[in-house]
Amino acid sequence: MQEGMIERSHPFRQNGISLISQLQQIQQEHGWLPEPELRRLSAATGEPLIEIYRVATFYKSFSLAPRGRHRVTACCGTACHVRGSAGVTREISKLLGVKPGGTSADGRYSLETVNCLGACALAPLVVVDGEYHGNITPAGTRKLLKKITGPEAGNGAAAER
Amino acid sequence: MEALQARLKTPADLERYRAAIKAKQETITHRLSVCGGTGCAGGGSARIRDYLQDYLARRGLSARVALRFTGCLGLCERGPLVIVSPGEIFYQKVTAADAAEIVDQTVLKGELVERLLYTDPLNGEKYVSANEIPFLKKQSRFLLGDNWRLDPASIEDYLGLGGYAVLAGCLDGLNGAEIIARLKASRLRGRGGAGFPTGIKWAEGREAPGDQKYIICNADEGDPGAFMDRSLMEGNPHSVLEGLIIGGYAIGAGEGIVFVRAEYPTAVKNIRLAIARAEEVGLLGEDILGSGFDFRVSVSVGAGAFVSGETSALIRAVEGQVGEPRQKPPHLAQQGLWKKPTVVNNVETLANVPLILRLGTESYSGIGTASSKGTKIFSLVGKVNNTGLVEVPLGMTLREIIDDIGGGIKGGKRFKAVQTGGPSGGCLPASLLDLPTDYEALSEAGSMMGSGGMIVMDEETCMVDLARYFLAFLKEESCGACFSCREGIARMLEMVEAITRGESSPGQLELLEELAAVVKEASMCGLGQTASNPVLSTLRYFREEYLAHLVDRRCPAGVCRDLISFRIEAGICNGCGACRKSCPAGAVEGKKKEPHRIAAALCTRCGICLETCRYGAVLKE
Structure with a gap:
């Protein structure tokens, strides 16, 4: 490793705020990381844009695309998995017409999977717009999503972005 | 409680304040x-x-x-x-x-x-x-027992229960070397996974040359199905903070950092509040309780990467970089955060510190087994009756934890396996239920203590699918720096996926074992070195289940979708139509009040018909 590469660690902390924290602030403000903001950050900190993207793409919580107005999060931790979260996620994906990690073309729904929310007693667990719903079964997904899909209860109608 | 007028300046101030809280x-x-x-x-x-x-x-x-x-x-x-x-x-x-x-x-x-x-x-x-x-x-709730007695937002509640008395005692009467000697004598081992003796780690940090040192609390709990650290941070943040301050004092660090996952917003909030309150009353900051010891703590919020729980990767994440592990040496005790000597301890480890110093090393090391001292918090989850957090003396058998505390298997089903140690651990079968939860015993059995996840599985859990699940997790979370880990996990996943689809051959198992051994040997950090454990332990204890997939093209647990089918038993079906209406694929046909059928070509094997049928007419084969 070149000496210069090791020495790079310090500039990451501009005014005592790490690059990660700065990206978290941008994400908190916009809900995702828009490119113009990242360019601005690069100009302000002197950090090459590619380094900023390297960090932004490494961590799971950063999103490089806007997320849907309704956010559905399916927990796929081990406890949820052994209680059938894979089937639940599959049904939600079909109903919303969105693959895990994706957002519908109309920007209505995002479906995310997470590794564990630590509420294993409620497994399998699905979070819809911040609200926890426990013990969800494949058959229960349609009813669960009615709140955000409306009565038409999509059958994968919305095309993926 | 009336607000404190001025910072506490001496241990006597602290005791007066405590007395006022108790009176109130x-x-x-x-x-x-x-x-x-x-x-x-x-x-x-x-x-x-x-x-x-x-x-x-x-x-x-x-x-x-x-x-x-x-x-x-x-x-x-x-x-x-x-x-x-x-x-x-x-x-x-x-x-x-x-x-x-x-x-x-x-x-x-x-x-x-x-x-x-x-x-x-x-x-x-x-x-x-x-x-x-x-x-x-049946638990020994030394660490969790106070949770119901305190409001995590209230430093007064913690003080009312005797909190920070140990810190005051350390600052007043013990030097760093004496604290470390007691910790060594207690034989406390790290609760984050590897089980390294905490006293030795602190001694290395103390002995490392340099006047600027750091101590980091690792609250980047990434194991799926594990939430012990989260619960400590959320429920009793001051106990963790007290351990961190004592650690800072013992190794001679001026700054502490709590690295916590963004997925744990309440833990972030509670630890921040705890730090702010400790600063206000004078238990953090300059000249703590008149001892001349200065110590500050900041919070660093992680952005979500399992591998960042590895200590060298964690330090990079704290620095704001990509959280990838690096080669050691240099060890963190010599070159850690900002290249200064750094000690990284897990949340539960730190919470044990005030406990050990309060109980005394002799009483503390009376808890547990010869090589594993104290209690351990497990998150007991999965197909068990009493899902929850369990704190028991190390060495309690798996059976006692699962049956006596956990209340056995849900729905009267049969126990099949318990998975400990998260994605780095392994699956243990019923024949090993009398194994003690001891660092060595678990490792010898092909699993590990890990951070304390304990996932119980019944006959409806497919062990091949579980191996696939962990491999998929690890493939996603591997940072990709080592070829063996990046490519090895991906290839193992392909092979196991083929088995779950019934598209493999028996010789593949030997190849899988060979590859698993290489990934273990050739990877740099703990993630790669343990990535094969879920595969190897399931192959070791549940080989016949792999063979059922390979030879008979059958998934005995009824999980792997390509190997199962659904059928309606005409003799039981009364044609109520519930399954027909609920089937999202439109695969169920039949007239009202007449037995229904499932069109195999349309069926996606989601199982909704089975779940919907109230008469038990839908069969999974």
């Missing part, structure tokens, strides 16, 4: 502790708290009844939980509608609300006091 607490006649842990909060416990608060105010009881929104109380399965003291009356499955009755009956009249009491699923007995419930009674 004597005016309280009853306490209501509403569990705010993730499980209970997910079940709506915040509303219960609001209703109780409202109702207490309306009844004019706010001054003498203390209401707390606490950290995890343990028995998540029966949440939301409320404990009423005196009497430690344990109410479970509480709803907001029960709030008024709890106040009127129990607080005012001293009568029980019978329907909210806990009934044991095994012996059918009803229990009143939290201390009598088998789930809690």
